């Protein structure tokens with residue numbers, strides 16, 4: 001029996017017995033979302049690259065494929081996953097990364113993981129094998145369910161195989177550092193983003209703004225002159241530490257909040273330490289403030305807040321949904337997972 | 352006879368000029384740009400406020416009357432084709448740009464705003480809306496979202512789904528939902544993706560927040576000629592493999608070049624078997640460097656001639672031929688039928704050759720003008736609907752081409768949507784479990800199947816009937832179903 005058939009059978013058995021399943025890739029992101037209980041369903045044995053022709057800019061791999069392995073295969077061909085997925089551990093898998101829907105520093109400039117998912121093969125909660133989307137760049141046949149599964153935290157289906165669009169590695173990356181306040185950083189990052197400059201990351205921490213430029217050498221140099229700042233040595237290491245939350249800012253056990261707001265929003269008056277990423281669109285907050293205070297401040301500017309690490313993992317870690325929207329989420333979940341067996345409660349208590 | 356009792360109810364609730372029922376008033380709405388399919392609706396409603404939209408939806412929901420949304424009616428798959436027992440809901444009056452936020456680089460617009468109007472309004476801030484369907488002067492942003500429209504520049508900048516942030520949507524019950532957010536992501540499931548490309552089957556879009564990008568400093572086009580379609584196809588692959596993502600990469604084959612040249616003078620090399628138009632954009636430094644690289648790649652791939660646009664006027668002239676391709680076909684032939692399959696680029700040469708063979712078999716000429724960079728084919732079948740049987744032959748040939756796309760790992764539609772037109776080919780691309788999953792999703796949004804019913808996702812019975820006529824490799828598709 002193939003790993004695939006085995007997984008399908010486990011799902012069918014669980015569905016018949018209404019047994020909750022806890023879907024696991026490398027378990028590197030178990031901290032994320034709400035706590036869930038269930039019989040472990042491991043995707044670790046379902047791994048490997050299925051198809052990769054570099055000139056197609058598409059890679060197809062099984063969900064259990066190690067993210068490190070995938071990235072090194074791409075790097076050999078001077079290509080990359082340009083959403084820069086955070087690993088959060090050596091065991092990180094492709095499936096887990098897509099299911100969590102997390103993207104790294106490059107996200108505001110080239111797109112999120114969902115923007116690069118072209119299709120998936122998956123098993124729904126009835127144990128049916130579904131092929132959604134495909135391997136081509138443009139595809140509007142059927143509802144775009146593969147992107148909806150992305151970031152659904154395994155609450156809708158078991159991802160088996162994933163087709164991703166990949167991009168060439170830039171010829172040159174250059175990181176510049178400027179000393180400025182958070183307010184100035186927000187202002188400048190968004191002004192630059194409104195001009196055709198090859199920005200690929202922008203983060204502000206402790207009165208220093210880090211800007212990465214990526215592209216062909218000529219364009220990067222011209223942009224560096226226009227923007228100004230001190231070049232940063234070993235910049236790759238810095239962006240990796242940011243992506244992996246290994247900078248000192250992330251140490252300790254004060255709750256870590258992720259605030260997703262319109263990028264040009266001025267710094268919010270919330271008690272706690274703040275690191276701005278994504279040119280201001282993603283803000284990390286270390287704070288012991290009550291959830292309600294954080295949520296209402298963020299909602300007031302059109303954003304939402306996630307209790308990313310720490311705090312009470314059985315509380316509502318994601319911003320609550322409007323009742324009509326939550327009801328629609330429940331109906332949607334019911335179409336894919338009618339017995340409610342996949343990661344129950346991992347995203348919202350009602351799902 | 353369809354039940355007309357909805358009409359007096361609509362009249363009672365809406366201003367008189369918002370409800371059309373006379374056949375001559377309905378006529379302009381009988382089809383979209385796929386004019387082979389025509390149908391008059393029960394009534395056309397043209398609301399002017401969101402409250403009126405809510406009223407219309409509540410009335411239709413209550414009376415179980417189907418609703419078909421219509422933007423500008425430029426769709427090529429019959430998505431906005433009316434239903435005889437249904438109401439056609441035109442969003443044409445919703446044509447206001449509500450706000451442009453240059454700092455966050457977004458615009459909030461009503462669904463009836465044309466695609467090009469957004470870029471025009473954003474230009475004062477040095478910004479634009481990237482997806483640029485060839486129909487951009489006419490098509491509406493609501494229709495773009497409903498079809499997940501693409502354009503020449505989506506190779507680099509993505510499709511509609513990559514360039515929108517939020518939607519205001521009305522459900523069939525008249526309930527308003529905000530999907531997505533003003534930030535880069537939203538909590539919960541990615542319903543923005545699900546709505547995009549849903550062809551008016553899941554909800555009525557009443558507002559769209561689009562992303563705006565900075566206008567590039569410069570854009571230049573490399574025009575290259577090749578002595579075979581295979582060589583041009585190989586040049587496409589080699590360009591992408593070299594690490595460059597052009598802003599656009601389009602291919603015209605010989606019949607298309609000839610047709611265009613008869614129509615306007617673009618200076619395309621007439622003896623070429625195929626030409627490529629490769630646009631590069633960004634800062635001047637980047638563009639100059641990329642042009643050199645692309646020229647080397649094209650030379651190595653066997654280009655017989657190359658020209659680089661020297662100024663904006665020349666760039667426009669190079670594109671004029673590509674843009675005139677469809678009207679040019681209209682001159683050459685009484686009718687043409689545009690296909691939209693997408694394939695992995697590596698199969699380009701094989702598929703184009705097979706299309707040539709099919710064209711000969713069916714004795715119908717085919718021109719190819721398409722988005723080569725992302726493998727999105729647009730074979731144009733030339734025919735004459737007045738010749739008995741020719742439309743049927745054309746549709747059969749079109750179906751064969753789409754099945755060929757699926758066979759090489761592609762899809763039946765890259766950007767034009769399934770609508771009414773490709774509903775049978777959906778049975779080739781998806782199996783019963785997949786189609787049933789799609790129907791279940793529709794039910795979660797629209798429990799009584801009133802929003803654009805019968806489009807986009809075929810019923811299993813329809814597939815069984817279609818399958819009975821199309822047995823592949825001796826395998827009956829959807830074998831679990833009864834045959835009639």
Ligand SMILES: Cc1cc2nc3c(=O)[nH]c(=O)nc-3n(C[C@H](O)[C@H](O)[C@H](O)COP(=O)(O)OP(=O)(O)OC[C@H]3O[C@@H](n4cnc5c(N)ncnc54)[C@H](O)[C@@H]3O)c2cc1C
Nearest residue numbers: 422423424425426430484485491493494495497501551556
């Ligand atoms: C000459 C020509 C060139 C074209 N070139 C391209 C191209 O390059 N790329 C491309 O992608 N397409 C192209 N198209 C196809 C077409 O323009 C697009 O599909 C466009 O997005 C349709 O927009 P519309 O406003 O005309 O929509 P319509 O044709 O009015 O409707 C299309 C679908 O959207 C639904 N709909 C419309 N508005 C709403 C709403 N507010 N809420 C919910 N559902 C709605 C309708 O029910 C229907 O199913 C071309 C068409 C023509 C005629």
